[in-house]
Amino acid sequence: MMRQNKIIQSLVTGSLFLAISCGIPKVTIKENQVNVPSSYVTNSKETSTDAKIKWKTFFDDPNLQQLIDLALVNNKELNILMQKVAMSQNEIQAKTGEYLPSIGFGAGADLDKVGKYTRNGAVEENLNIREEEKFPEPLTNYKFGLYSTWELDVWKKLRNAKKVAVMEFMASQEGKNYLVTNLVAEISSSYYELIALDSQLKNLEQNIDIQKNALDIVKLLKESARTTQLAVKRFEAEVQKNQSEIYNLKQDIIETENKINFLVGRIPQPIVRSTVNFLQMEPKMVQTGLPSDLLENRPDIKQAQLEMEAAKLNIKVAKANFYPSFGLKAGVGYEAFNPKFLLSSPSSLLYNLAGDAIMPLVNRNGIKAAYKNASAKQIQTVYEYEQTILNAYTEVVNQMSKIDNLQQSFKLKRDQVDALNESISIANQLFQSARADYMEVLLTQRDALEAKTALIETRKNQMLAVINLYKALGGGWN
Structure with a gap:
């Protein structure tokens, strides 16, 4: 089965480059x-x-x-x-x-208030952070970190x-x-x-x-x-x-x-x-x-x-x-709804890594x-x-x-x-x-x-x- 998948993958790749x-x-x-x-x-x-x-x-x-x-x-x-x-x-x-890779620093804060009779509002109404404590309303969020993008040449x-x-x-x-x-x-x-x-x-x-x-x-x-x-x-x-x-x-x-x-x-x-x-x-x-x-x-x-x-x-x-052009995106930083939790590791730590390939096909x-x-x-x-x-x-x-x-x-x-x-x-x-x-x-x-x-x-x-x-x-x- 694996061999068949490799053959199909090779045929698809070859056909793609032939088309290009x-x-x-x-x-x-x-x-x-x-x-x-x-x-x-x-x-x-x-x-x-x-x-x-x-x-x-x-x-x-x-x-x-x-x-x-x-x-x-x-x-x-x-x-x-x-x-x-x-x-x-x-x-x-x-x-x-x-x-060359592009590296930047970003920081942000936002405030979010949703309607009570919406899906998110219904979830917040029935969700407590701790016992007998209601979900914060409005909800704040703080974050900062490094982000990077790089197009592979x-x-x-x-x-x-x-x-x-x-x-x-x-x-x-x-x-x-x-x-x-x-x-x-x-x-x-x-x-x-x-x-x-x-x-x-x-x-x-x-x-x-x-x-x-x-x-x-x-x-x-x-x-x-x-x-x-x-x-x-x-x-x-x-x-x-x-x-x-x-x-x-x-x-x-x-x-x-x-x-x-x-x-x-x-x-x-x-x-x-x-x-x-x-x-x-x-x-x-x-x-x-x-x-x-x-x-x-x-x-x-x-x-x-x-x-x-x-x-x-x-x-x-x-x-x-x-x-096709190939790119990498990555980021690392901290995010929390309360500033006192912002530097808590690893609880507030966030990171991401993504790759993409874009190729023009039509027009x-x-x-x-x-x-x-x-x-x-x-x-x-x-x-x-x-x-x-x-x-x-x-x-x-x-x-x-x-x-x-x-x-x-x-x-x-x-x-x-x-x-x-x-x-x-x-x-x-x-x-x-x-x-x-x-x-x-x-x-x-x-x-x-x-x-x-x-x-x-x-x-x-x-x-x-x-x-x-x-x-x-x-x-x-x-």
Whole structure:
């Protein structure tokens, strides 16, 4: 008979788990398929990377270092994200507590009066505690004790949920690091844009001085009837046009200063900056290393990887909801109708122990939907991880190409500026000897100004390309 009962029990258990397994929908778990190239440039032997260099070493300008230091403390967006990191860390503590036993203390007192013509009232009417003593009315009751509940983590649902929380916390830290990388790059770029604007303003003022000198010469020539009033007016108009441009540059300088102040987290104020000739600043040479270094150095790639691993574990958490959950409940304490009997042992001692198992059988649509969503989320995070790696590699290649092309462009523009500066002097001499028209002088001055402005802009773009390459390699957060 016992053997038959065991067989029946095994068949029932097997059938139950078979029914559970059959009710679980099939989902796809995607693996990433990104193959990082062995190098950025064919036959490149470069293996070291500047991404590991700390930003304070990479940016050696003390004024810029001070701005970045202030931003890492006061930047509002960074401080907001830090609170999100703290919340992710608190989530680990919450998930840890879910799979540990819960123990609490409870105490209570109650008063009970029942109707005389009820079942309980009739019992109390005919029941005495001791001879010739009536049942107390109303009846009091006092109790206190410890109670505990514990969900047994048979399917590792709670432990996996804790691991997910840990990975999400680590991902939030990498997200913070990525924000720091962008913040350092943005402040550095704005800082050099500001210096470039200073250089453009100085260049424009120098050009205005040259044009004023030319205007004085034209006025003298007009007085000696060697040129016309038209030439004087054209030179005056050119000076006035460039003088008005000064105010546009000053406004750009104010806005760039305030952009930096906003990133630093302070009210608008002048920015202390380098006064070195901007065109004499040489862009740094950046070691790119190998593409595989991006997986280790780029915070956004590491964040995407952690989110991908967390999503994979979340599938297991969602799947465990199809299985039975087992719990234990226990309590121990004292209970009595009179306080003087409350601590009487073992008379007033009470205890209980119970176990339960709950399993969803019918209408599991919500659980199925959560399971399918977990699967879809896992596939999504894999695509996001692949996209992040592809974007990182593309950013590095673009910036490397940009640095090379800007270097060639700067050399040609510098030669152009030198040639035009010489042509200004030649044009002035020819105009004074009536061998050149005044328009040739004006156009030469205008071309020289535009060429010098373009040269400054090219130098600025060189500095920004180096900063962006440093950021693309994963530098700036450490």
